[in-house]
Amino acid sequence: MKNIVPVKWLLARLYEPDIVIVDCRFQLGKPESGRAAYEEAHIPGAVYLDLEKDLSAPIGEHGGRHPLQDLATLAARFGQAGISNESRVVAYDDQGGAMASRLWWLLRYLGHTNVFVLDAGFSAWRDVGCPVSSEQKVIIPARFLASVQHNMLIEMDEVRESLGTGRFVLLDSREAPRYRGEAEPIDKVAGHIPGARNLFWAEGRRADGTWKDANEQGERFAGLGLKQDDELVVYCGSGVTATPNVLALEEAGFTRVKLYAGSWSDWISYAGNAVATGEE
Structure with a gap:
């Protein structure tokens, strides 16, 4: 891995x-x-x-x-x-x-x-008995120069314009009841972006909390009918729990993966955006 x-x-x-x-x-x-x-x-x-x-x-x-x-x-x-x-x-x-x-x-x-x-x-x-500490490290600042990888990110407008075109495969990383619109404990509107498929991010881990290996992750995505040449857009509620799915996709060999960082909570902040409920 x-x-x-x-x-x-x-x-x-x-x-x-x-x-x-x-x-x-x-x-x-x-x-x-x-x-x-x-x-x-x-x-x-x-x-x-x-x-x-x-x-x-x-x-x-x-x-x-x-x-x-x-x-x-x-x-x-x-x-x-x-x-x-x-x-x-x-x-x-x-x-x-x-x-x-x-x-x-x-x-x-x-x-x-x-x-x-x-x-x-x-x-x-x-x-497993590894050392822990309450002491806070004295941090020596470093120089970090960014080289932004724009191909990793997608904005709301591009997601909206792609709906119904088949350009992207949308992956919703939230739990199934939130995806289907049956429950929404956090955001103001329930449901999902039209056309999105559901793949709960936490299913990328085994029962003991360890991450599934590349083959196991590949089986997860194959179960959704995903192919490695698909262009994928991953989202969740706010762009946080989508990232474990992005990581898992990379582990499984997918290379055309974008994050919709604003995710569902951004999508519903625009009054004209369509909302779907139920299974796709």
Whole structure:
């Protein structure tokens, strides 16, 4: 798995100078809990980046619940966290990889490919007796130069214009009841973008919390009839839990994958956008 690293891999490289470990723990609805968990115990040397304060822009009229941060601001924040263009970055969370995958995607979007997600997250690290610490690392700022990969992102207008044309395959990463419009605990409107297929992001993990391998991920996507030359657009509620599906698609060998970062919460912020319910 080229994007996922096991606990033993990180343990063996814990103090190598080019490794930057980033704690991304965050709970929706409890925005302070992630930092509190980090301050209580984290992987030694890890820095903390907050989903809403560091990895998202402030909420506006459009852009969804976790808008993309201004790219210059984001690059500067990575540098402040000690991430340079030469760093090997390992991200972890305790939310099934969703928050860590957001950081993975953002760094890749800014041209930094040497970034990984820790398999099964912080609990797996601690449960096998690996060291933890409450000490906060003295961060030496680094120079991070962005090289934006525009082909990784798609905007709302292009999604809307593509509806009914077959240009893209749309993948909705939310749980099935939200996709079908039967339940909507977060956003103001229930349903999905017309034509989208549903593939819940958490099904990319096994029962023990580890990520499925490339073959297993490939079986997930084959079950939806996806082909590796398809051009895919992945979305979720706010652009966060779509990123584990983007990562899983890359693991399975898909190369034409775009993220609709604003996702459903951005889509419904435009009054004229169509909404579908039920199965497609």
